[in-house]
Amino acid sequence: MSFTLFIVQILNGLQFGVLLFLIAAGLTLVFGVMDFINLAHGVQYMLGAYLAVMFYTLTGSFVLALILALVAALAFGLLLEFTVFRQLYERDHLEQVIATFGIIIFLNQGVKVVWGAAPLSLPIPEALSGVVALMPGLVYPVWRLVIIASGLVVALLLYILVSRTRVGMLVRAGATHARIVSALGVDIRRLFMIVFGFGTMLAAFAGIMIAPILSVEPGMGDSVLILAFVVIVIGGIGSMRGAFIAALLVGLVDTLGRSFMIDILRLVMPPSPARTVGPAIASMLIYVLMALVLYFRPAGLFPARGKS
Amino acid sequence: MSTLTASKPLRAGPRIDLAVIAMFGVLALVPFAAAFGAETYLLGLVTRVMVFAIAALAVDFLCGFGGLVTFGHAAFVGIGAYTVAIAGAHGVTDMAITLPLALIVSGLFAYLTGTICLRTKSVYFIMITLAFGQMAYFIAGSLAPYGGDDGITLPARSTLFGLQVFGSDRALYYAVLGSLIASYGLCRAVVYSRFGRVFRGARENPTRMATIGFDVFRYQRVGYVIAGCLGGLSGFLLANATEFVSPAYMSWQRSGELIIMVLFGGLGTLHGAIVGAAAYLLLEEWLAGFTENWKLIFGPLLVIVVLYARGGLVGLAASIKARLTRD
């Protein structure tokens, strides 16, 4: 195990964490403000990727594709909110889970019909497609650094938005006291739509940014969705700060775990069992982490105060 | 408070439900009807329906009566199935050993995970049951000597003291039907028993239950173990029915399907779980026959059921019946 490999994996972990944050942020906001479990958040991430591929094929420009895909994803998200989600806010969590599960099934099939089942790809923009030497002997893909940077910028923007603007204050108030905010004359429906729209764009943005690295295929949102839920549960539902810290934690634990679990196990057991058991433990790590966190803090690391 | 059955009062005791008896009667007659057509196919299909119905009963028990929404129950089905497979790989096929073993292992898993899960509430509970389900899934996938990700075929169906009791599909069918009826009967009895009343009360108002003197956590954990064992039973039968076991049996999508079945049929009714399992699997088969894009219909159907058919199929039937008897 070399030092450069270690650094590379830390960066990969950060990149993964940042990606998870983009998805988890929207999820925790929607859950925190509207008490709405949205399993369909994962397909919004997937849709962002597919739309980016489509617009890139049409325009040839990554930047244009990015903007158009964001707009289209937002429009689609708002459509979903208007037709289906709106009627689920008052319902049981169980019903929300089932209904949004139905949307996942529908959209996973839908993208297959529209774009086919074969994985698609999106090329990295020319200027950012190379590698850069961070240290002597350590090269790292530029695009991954772009992802990390853009994620941190978004996190900063969100922080400013939520803590320094009027809308942000309403969002925070709505997260704990929706009825009071509504009674004060604020159009709570409009607030929900803004929150939801924002969350959708964040998820779509994550999908667009990751599309050049991963393959764009049906069902790509499912595994990410589960991880995002793990993140918001660890972080504490409704808490942006929690989502950020938990996302980075999960990203690092998962990436480092997968890379080095076999090596770690080789310290205590012979290579053959280590090779069998290693991957299994690595896959389970974040769930073990979540179970541990919930054992000591049943409401996550930073539970939003006031939520009953 | 749950909005699902908010205004419906809880029945104090069970009624002998003619509809339920009729349903079991129909199930008992299926093999005879099947003899006239594609017997293996039909028998296999309905056997699978009944096997999942047992798991769905367990989920309804937890969710509909206990208010515990579990998103990891497929793990118990998988544990039951893998017990059979692993025992089979070592030459043990006698169900006198594998069946109790399946029940014990799934019960133990339920006890241990329940101890952690039941400390949490609502969505945290959903997530942590999901987490344990995922853990079981990944562990199963890592069992290289038992197929790993690809799964493993069973050498043979379970025997009883050396006898090939599951030799014919028909025999297995009736064994599964018997297990289903027994499971249904068990759930019914438990739900209206002293224990069941505490379990249901804990869903209504856990604080009130504590101030009356009930240690809610303990009762819920016992309920969780019962549901886990039922899941294990379902897995044992599933392994015998398909003669194949794989980690996919424990995926979170499968756990989700169990919840869908219960909701489809009608939460908190017990027979709704059976109806829901049948409706879900038969609908899946039927729609898949039409078009390979049947999921495009199925997805929105789920949404519509949630939005407009609260109380599931059983609730729908009840309101139709009410409307007919009114006129």
Place this chain on the structure above:
Amino acid sequence: MTDAVLLIENLRKSFGGLVVTDGVTLEIGPGELHAVIGPNGAGKTTLIHQISGTLTPDDGRILLNGTDIMPLPPHERAKLGLARSFQITSVLPRFSALENVALAVQARGGSSYKFFGRAASEAALNDEAMAALAEVSLDHRAGVIAAHLSHGEKRALELAIALALQPKLLLLDEPMAGTGPEESERIVTVLQRLKGRFAMLLVEHDMNAVFALADRISVLTYGRVLASGEPHQVRNDRAVTEAYLGEELE
């Protein structure tokens, strides 16, 4: 009082910088109805929460019939004879009134780890439950689903549930909250009938009820016991009238 049912010594509780319970000492003897009154924010409900086990005190002792109940969770305190009614009605909404009370009877005696046999048709449980309901004049409403009872009836149901537990100490957290004059009177009548059977700690704002029922009264202000004694003593206490400036103690 060596045979005190409830003995609270120097109870302290703070939330952050705010001291809500500031060295409260209180004693309740067997069969005594002890009222705790005080202006809003005095810490009365916090006191009840600490006795029932929903809040953990920072310091002090709580003894129920000589047993230290502070380390015990709420359900174990109930087993030792503590019953309570809630400020915001807390019953099992989708169970009938009878089943609500029968559950309490079930909790008191016999094992609830019975998995067969219809609990709802156990005559012994139901008879005792009906008796408790009759005490609060709800027996004619036994079959009604709790959610469909009127507010006052739900309050009475809470009392029936508490009665079915055959408690040593009953905590009454504003039983008259939100009830109209007629229903309030009903509850007072019921409480008068129950007086002497077991110890009761009554937190109430309704002064008529308090002075009609209480054997002894403690006045709580700013988390501290300002005065404690028999009703006429408390009524004439200067410090108490000042604390309740503007309020009628008649």
